[in-house]
Amino acid sequence: MADSGDWQLLDTYETKKFIKEVSDPAFGGLFDGPGYDLWTRDLQFLDGYGHYLLCNKGTFPYFALHYISNGEDHFYLDGSEHPLELLIRHGCLCLDKDNVMDYIGFHSDVTFYPYRKVKFIIDPSKTPYSGASAMGHHFKTLKHHAKFDLHESAEDACFYVHMPLLYNGETVGGYVQVMKSGQINILEPVKIPLMDGKREHAPLDYDHLHEKDLLAQNLDILMQSEEGKRLWETIKSYNGELKFVSGVGSNGLAIASRSTGYIVAPENIETCSPYQIITMIGVLREMELMLMGKKRPDPHGELHEVLEQHLIINLEILLEICIIGDELASAGHEDILRKFKESGFGDFYSGYKNEVSGEDLVRIAARIFELKVIEE
Template sequence: MADSNDWQILDTYETKKFIKEVSDPAFGGLFDGPGYDLWVRDLQFLDGYGHYLLCNKGMFPYFALHYISNGEDHFYLDGSEHPLELLIQHGCLRLTENNVMDYIEFHSDVTFYPYRKVKFITDPSKTPYSGASAMGHHFKTLKHHAKFELRESEEDACFHIHMPLLYNGETVGGHVQVMKSGEINILEPVKIPLMDGKREHAPLDYDHLHEKDLLAQNLDILIQSEEGKRLWETIKSYNGELKFVSGVGSNGLAIASRSTGYIVAPENIETCSPYQLIAIIGTLREMELMLLGKKRPDPHGELHEVLEQHLIINLEILLEICIIVEELASAGHEDVLRKFKESGFGDFYSGYKNEVSGEDLVRVAAEIFELKVVEEE
């Protein structure tokens, strides 16, 4: 994605206008928080359109929804290629040698293909690896990036790009074809079309096609943990519910007034994943804390007090996740624990397992969320 300095925040009037225009009554909880920021950055490959980020300031880190808009026409990014296909149909794509790599990077960041295990590596310093094999992958990335080549073909109305790819867990040299129409085809190491235009799509579509299956599959795993079962039954007893929302990435949002938890997952996903389950656990725990009267602070309050209260809530959520993923690992679901640790929470889990002091856990959590802990004198 573009550097954070490219983003500009819009004023309150523009933010309220945008929310009114993109809201869906069926997902009202996504848009009735205590405060929102709306950020935008230019997309040079789309004529007149920008990337909009609607951030719910009632959460920390912020709960965000992604859009492409020209200020009047809005397209929700649901984690699939279909919103980009709609934009291409509008005739607003302007690809050149100077921006085609930005287009590829954007496509890679906002789309997910569960059955096409391919990811573009446009920046060798930001490779998508973790764990013991990360260094080996990084050196392979540098090797293939050294052979990077971008060539425009006027005859075929396309660009040919030789670049590193992550394919089925391995770093390989890839050959990518980007048609000036916007269609992206991987030619090597395998032939894969990434935009087939086979499905009708609405500009603002928050429904997840596979919500029923995703809920059933994730909850089936969750209740294999004694604590997970208790948590879910507690929320159900108060008429709480979970809803899946299509979108970019995986995160969750709890809405007290509606007794609803929203879980984001890319539209193309048809099966459960550790990331979804971790988001579900965190969201259910936050819903339980709300029942206990422990709610997120008013985002308009004194900054250090707001962040301190967020940290307290986040600490309780992380501890609950640790308990449940540990129990799930014992039940044979080690992948959930592994993904939790790989997501940046390894030090926190180690602290939990080693029964470090509460103060030390607070410090670890603060580091995770990049907050400074003020010591009492």
């Protein structure tokens, strides 16, 4: 999510109304989960439209579905450029010097193409780095951001921007052209056209074009772990299933009533990734916990008890990821553990490896999920 101050939480009536309008009978389970919040924020560059986020923040893996909406017409963000291109065709785009950077940042956040190794860095304080190289990348970002320059060209009907980019894993100075038509052209360090309307459009729905391949690839890796194999075979024995859904980022959701786990991945993703494996482990472990009678709490219950139950389930899921992550690392898939640790769970994994007490693991998990632990 963007800064919390940018977002407005809508009430229960508006949330239920929105869910009813965006639901798809073929994916009914996506909307059965308890405790959804609906957040919205303005998009100054889209006339009359805002960014809507349907999410369940209490769970891990974190689950979210993104939309662009004016309150009546809803465009699902499937992780590709298609929704933005459709809105531009509707004549909704209004770019100026005050909002063009927001447009670039939004495009970078909600669209993904696997062969495009470029990411815009809008805010130097929120660079997409972690690990030992993070500090070096950060200083490079500050250096290139110091040369930031934005100017409008009336003659070319566009904006030219000097800004830092992440390109092939390195922080570099970039030169970007943003046409008032919405097309984004990276001019340096490599020429890449974005939002040019030349790609084939798929329907804006929840289906993932590559679901079958993604399931096969991810399960092939998961089965290289003894615990992962046990987990998947347990779920299968109870007729459980996994489904891939198109969307922004990598997250997931388990639905007890349908014995189904959902994994979100951008529409254009054709191959498995460490984040998908992490999400798959989390979803499968939650499905197993549901079989054992351990379910997410009623979100309308007493707040402390709701948070405590979420934390207990999240803790079980994190431990399972650590166990399977270790086994997969031994099988040559070290990138899964690395991405898990880089995603903010390094302290938890260290606690697990160092065999700290259960109470200490609870405290670490509570800190990760920004909860306070009440001492007995």
